[in-house]
Amino acid sequence: MKGHKMLSNAEYQNVQCGRRVFMWHWGKEGAGAKFTGALARGLQSLPDTKLAVSAASASDLARDMSACVDLPLQSVKIFEGDKAKLSGKLAAALALLNLPRIGAEFSGALDEFRPDVALCAFQSIWDLAALPVLRRAASRFVLVLHDAEPHPGDRYPMRSMVLGWEVKAADALIVLSDHVAHEAERIYGFPADRIYTVPHGAFTFGEPVLGPKPFPKGRPFKLLFFGRIVAYKGLGLLLEAYRLLRERGIAIELSIVGSGDLAPYRAALQGLEGLTVQNGWVDDTAIADALVEADAVVLPYIEASQSGVAAAAFSAALPVIATPVGGLVEQVDDGKTGLIAKAVSPEALAEAILKLATSSQTYTKCSEGALRHARETLDWGVIARRVSGIIDDVTRRPRRRIAS
Numbered sequence: 001m002k003g004h005k006m007l008s009n010a011e012y013q014n015v016q017c018g019r020r021v022f023m024w025h026w027g028k029e030g031a032g033a034k035f036t037g038a039l040a041r042g043l044q045s046l047p048d049t050k051l052a053v054s055a056a057s058a059s060d061l062a063r064d065m066s067a068c069v070d071l072p073l074q075s076v077k078i079f080e081g082d083k084a085k086l087s088g089k090l091a092a093a094l095a096l097l098n099l100p101r102i103g104a105e106f107s108g109a110l111d112e113f114r115p116d117v118a119l120c121a122f123q124s125i126w127d128l129a130a131l132p133v134l135r136r137a138a139s140r141f142v143l144v145l146h147d148a149e150p151h152p153g154d155r156y157p158m159r160s161m162v163l164g165w166e167v168k169a170a171d172a173l174i175v176l177s178d179h180v181a182h183e184a185e186r187i188y189g190f191p192a193d194r195i196y197t198v199p200h201g202a203f204t205f206g207e208p209v210l211g212p213k214p215f216p217k218g219r220p221f222k223l224l225f226f227g228r229i230v231a232y233k234g235l236g237l238l239l240e241a242y243r244l245l246r247e248r249g250i251a252i253e254l255s256i257v258g259s260g261d262l263a264p265y266r267a268a269l270q271g272l273e274g275l276t277v278q279n280g281w282v283d284d285t286a287i288a289d290a291l292v293e294a295d296a297v298v299l300p301y302i303e304a305s306q307s308g309v310a311a312a313a314f315s316a317a318l319p320v321i322a323t324p325v326g327g328l329v330e331q332v333d334d335g336k337t338g339l340i341a342k343a344v345s346p347e348a349l350a351e352a353i354l355k356l357a358t359s360s361q362t363y364t365k366c367s368e369g370a371l372r373h374a375r376e377t378l379d380w381g382v383i384a385r386r387v388s389g390i391i392d393d394v395t396r397r398p399r400r401r402i403a404s
Contacts, residue, residue, distance in 0.1 A: 019391050022115035022139070024054035024106070024130070025061055025122040026078055031308050032122030033060035035144075038201055039121055042384025044071055049388060052113045054106065056126075074109045076102055078126055102129035115139045116395045120166070122146065128162055134169055140394050143170040147305045148183030151232045164188065171400045174390060176200045177306040177327025194400060196390045200306050200331070202315035202378035206288025209317045212367040216295050220251040220274060221357035224294035224318075226287065227309045229260025229279070234300035234323065239268040240346035241300070245353060246273065252357055257282055257290045291316040295363075296338070296356055300349055304328050310338075314374040319366035321352050335362070336369040 021043060025036040036053075037060075044051045052072035055061040058080070065073050079095035106129060110118065117140045120127060134141045143166055150159055167173065167184065172194045175181045181197055184190045216222070225238055235256070242254050253274035259281050262269070269275065278286065291297075297313035299322040306327035310320045320338035322328040334340040339356055341348040356363055376382070 018048040019117060019388070019395060020050045020052075020113065020115040021117050021119055021391060022052045022054070022110060022113050023119045023121050024074075025120070025124065026054070026056045026059075026076060026102075026126040027061075027122060027124045028056050028059040028078070030060075032124065033064065034203060035146075035201070035308065036061055036121035037064040038203065038380045039144075039384060039387065040065060040071070041068065042201075042380035043387065044068060045381065046384055046388055052109070052115070054109060072113065074105070076105055078102070096128075099126075099129040102126060103133055106130050107133045110137055110139065117142055117391050119391075120144060123163055123166060125159060125162055127166055131165055131169055140171040140399065141169060142172045142174060142391065142394055143167065144174045144176075145180060145184060146176060148180050148187050151230065151303060151305075171397075172196065172390070172394045174198055174387065177330050179327040179330065180305045183305075191400070194394075196393075198383060198386050198390070199378055200308055200311045201380045201383040202374040203308060203312040204315045205284050205291060205312060209315065209371060211317070212364065212371055213295065213317045215360040215363045220253045222293060222295045223252060223254045223321075223353065224257065224290055224297050225254065225300070226257040226282070226290055226297070229256075229258050229262060231264075232301060232303045234302045234344075235265055236268055237302065237323070237344070237346055237349060238298055238300035239265060239272065241350040241353060242275075243268070243272060244346060244350045250354060250357065252353070255290060255294065257286065287312070291318060294318055296321055296353075298349075298353065299323065299328060299332075301325055301328060302344060306331055311374070311378055313338075314370040314378060317367050317371040317374075319356060319363065319370055321349070321356060323349065333369065333373070336366065337373050338366050338370065 023036060023040055025032050027033060040051060040053050043049055053065050054074040054076055055065060056078040057075040062075050065071060079091045118134060119142045121144050167188045167190060173184055173190060174196050176199060178197055181195045184195055185192055225235060229235055245252055255276045257278045262279055296319045297309060299307055299310060299320060301323055304326035310331045313320050314337060320332050322332045323341050323344045325344060329340055332338040332340055339352045341352040
């Protein structure tokens with residue numbers, strides 16, 4: 001049966017690394033920086049793996065990696081300013097004129113470090129500068145493909161074109177769900193045997209959680225929606241499910257924590273009791289506080305590749321309630337780390353929430369399972385060993401021939 005590349009556990013454990021890996025991500029903040037930093041620290045901890053990282057200057061990733069001992073770090077000036085403001089948008093647009101300079105710096109870093117693999121951990125528009133260099137480089141190019149195509153609300157022509165060019169140039173893809181693997185085959189015709197699936201590692205915010213969460217007693221069950229507020233994440237679906245449960249007298253509360261436009265949901269938000277909203281950029285401390293306060297995280301997504309939010313919830317011993325879309329059905333083990341709704345509807349989501357919020361047995365099992373899954377499977381040391389095995393496999397194979 002046709003399928004993407006899977007290394008056995010023995011292959012992952014027994015690979016002989018000795019590889020030089022050059023990682024980069026040129027975004028300034030957010031999930032891309034956190035993902036790249038976590039994977040970089042995991043790879044750096046492996047014996048016989050030499051790592052270098054390229055990051056945008058003054059970015060979250062550059063600050064994170066500067067604290068790592070014996071890690072070569074290239075700081076690349078992209079642009080200055082906040083893209084949420086007009087001045088920042090103009091600065092970012094003008095920075096496209098600097099692509100030749102960024103590419104030259106990237107080429108110089110590759111020439112100096114001479115990696116076996118150039119690994120893009122999180123795609124950005126600035127990768128335009130790297131593509132001509134990668135076509136000439138001797139090293140293999142591996143792309144971590146988080147989304148086979150941009151999500152609704154995140155799509156614009158330039159971003160989609162750059163992503164397509166980057167996939168075409170890659171010798172191999174690392175994806176975070178089988179759903180994305182199949183989409184990469186369908187959309188780009190990428191060869192299945194050069195696609196490797198690795199789960200999204202668990203982000204930890206605040207102090208590590210030591211044990212499962214107790215089932216709440218004598219107070220309302222607290223739901224949490226956190227992350228960017230964009231159309232595909234289905235906040236309207238959750239608000240309607242929440243309203244249905246409140247009308248039935250179910251003791252629940254909901255916290256919405258994240259940046260994005262709440263205008264489309266203003267009518268749905270009005271009159272809802274037990275609701276708190278923290279709308280704006282949320283730092284790690286605020287996320288940690290929100291996870292501590294919550295009893296469960298809800299992913300009411302209408303479309304999804306996979307979710308870093310789910311991985312963060314698991315590391316906090318929080319069960320996840322999700323809609324049955326995309327890679328979420330792979331991430332959430334129904335009845336063991338959370339619950340998958342029967343359908344993408346307010347009614348089905350409400351029933352899943354009700355089941356978790358009213359059954360101490362279900363809740364305890366899912367909280368225990370979520371934390372165990374985070375520790376045994378989603379730990380970044382485990383993820384790094386799997387990525388190392390993939391790198392070893394890719395470097396043993398010839399470069400991918402790309403049809404012109």
